[in-house]
């Protein structure tokens with residue numbers, strides 16, 4: 254059944270026109286290396302330069318997408334691609350309703366990974382990878398890597414620690430990081446293309462270690478920065494997901510490779 | 515589609531299938547019922563059936579803002595809307611079908627690790643649930659006892675520090691001896707960015723949690739959850755059982771009830787019984803069952819006997835026992851004498867001990883009161899009468915004190931508990947009765963009234979004596 258879904262998706266993307274959200278603003282994230290939360294202390298991840306949406310995809314953006322792609326309307330989408338909570342805050346197929354924020358400017362949530370991926374393809378882009386997202390999210394207003402700052406970390410934690418009721422804030426609320434990207438923290442969780450690659454890599458030694466970190470040790474001594482609790486929360490969130498899950502505080506934004514020139 | 519995703523999906527499918535196919539106790543299990551879940555301090559009713567059954571437990575995780583102390587709010591992560599989480603009661607041999615629901619408005623995923631479960635992660639690996647979803651898993655209640663359950667989602671410390679713990683009791687087939695009252699008391703330590711008493715919505719401080727530097731240590735989720743109108747109740751002659759748990763995340767509790775001796779303690783909530791215990795250790799992530807008969811009326815104070823936690827951080831509760839006094843067990847104060855050590859050997863004096871010197875005038879009264887204040891009051895109200903914010907009200911320039919001197923006399927005579935407001939700040943704590951003589955109380959209060967910008971005046975021993983007889 255899941256294999257079938259891949260074919261369905263390819264069909265879906267072939268029929269798309271690569272239109273894209275009208276008022277799209279993206280920023281370039283210059284590549285670099287960072288030490289991921291999960292892994293040994295001297296493990297480094299290299300990220301190539303890429304381009305990232307300045308804002309999370311809004312309900313208004315998403316309305317455009319489902320208008321053009323009827324198969325992604327809430328009444329049309331098969332449950333294997335998006336569970337029963339898909340777009341549950343919308344009133345109808347083409348009516349995002351009051352919980353989508355003023356002019357639909359709240360981030361779209363309750364979207365599955367399949368749906369997020371289809372949106373990005375339709376708009377001529379792709380979901381960022383986990384490494385890309387984490388790399389960009391290390392930046393504060395003034396520094397590309399602020400993860401070591403106690404205040405920055407506390408600010409992130411403060412959001413994680415408060416329940417959020419719809420409507421969510423507008424995507425333009427929140428701080429603009431040094432690259433020009435807004436809302437990576439303090440708005441919603443965001444899908445990435447390979448969100449589940451940390452959960453299961455196929456290498457059993459690593460898996461055992463990961464499971465230990467996820468379920469037992471939490472910020473264990475072996476991890477890159479044991480006090481970066483915010484990163485643990487993100488990894489835990491991703492690990493709890495499946496590709497068809499639609500969740501109220503989970504949205505997305507899209508990315509692109511840097512155009513070769 | 516990436517291969518890893520397919521593997522993951524297959525793996526998750528497998529994982530969810532496992533519990534259903536591995537149930538080996540099904541044969542003895544008759545019927546099915548829904549567990550009654552209770553919020554502390556209540557305990558679900560005794561299980562009277564004599565057979566094993568299938569018990570369905572439905573527990574909803576809610577992230578919600580609640581009160582941790584007067585004027586101080588905190589975002590608790592809860593099993594069932596309260597801290598500690600709902601008390602679950604099953605019987606040895608039962609087959610438990612557990613439904614963990616994560617409310618859609620919640621921010622983070624959660625799971626549950628029940629120490630009563632024999633299996634990987636105590637259920638945690640099978641119950642990892644994002645907001646807006648529900649996980650179901652089953653386990654056999656193999657070992658009787660009282661067990662802690664908690665969330666074990668990374669970062670585990672933070673989930674526990676936010677209140678994600680509770681107790682599950684697996685009654686043995688034989689059952690515990692019958693008692694008259696059963697209560698649920700669970701300790702936890704909290705780490706707020708603001709200091710103890712800082713008002714408003716407080717957030718979790720990972721810095722303090724790592725240092726194990728708790729701002730609040732409380733029973734049943736907040737300062738005052740078991741005091742005043744919320745005190746536990748019993749009547750003289752009854753046997754009380756406390757199911758005591760400790761969620762931690764960091765601190766071990768020296769659980770003690772002031773003025774009681776535990777007749778029986780099921781140590782660490784296991785099979786071993788210890789008798790005549792004053793203070794029992796309750797480890798973080800552990801529990802104890804304590805039974806005691808209450809013989810005399812009065813208010814008995816539950817504390818973590820790491821005592822600054824009790825009087826300064828909130829680990830203080832009350833058990834109010836009503837009924838007839840029993841002077842054979844406890845007399846109340848009969849006499850107070852001067853104790854003058856005379857070297858190593860016990861000495862008998864032919865003459866009566868010299869009477870303590872009485873104050874001849876107001877100036878002497880103040881002077882003698884100063885000394886008595888130092889020995890009797892300074893520990894709580896401090897040397898300059900300034901008190902300790904959030905715990906002990908000031909006596910310096912205290913509107914409460916100056917407004918009604920008789921009330922102040924009553925306070926020192928009989929102690930004080932419940933909510934009062936002093937100089938605009940609320941206090942809800944306990945001042946014990948100190949068992950002082952009329953003369954001493956008169957001296958101390960006269961000293962207090964004539965110090966630290968108070969309104970002055972004099973309290974006489976006769977006035978105290980009159981209040982005592984009331």
Ligand SMILES: [Cu+2]
Nearest residue numbers: 624665673678
């Ligand atoms: Cu949790």
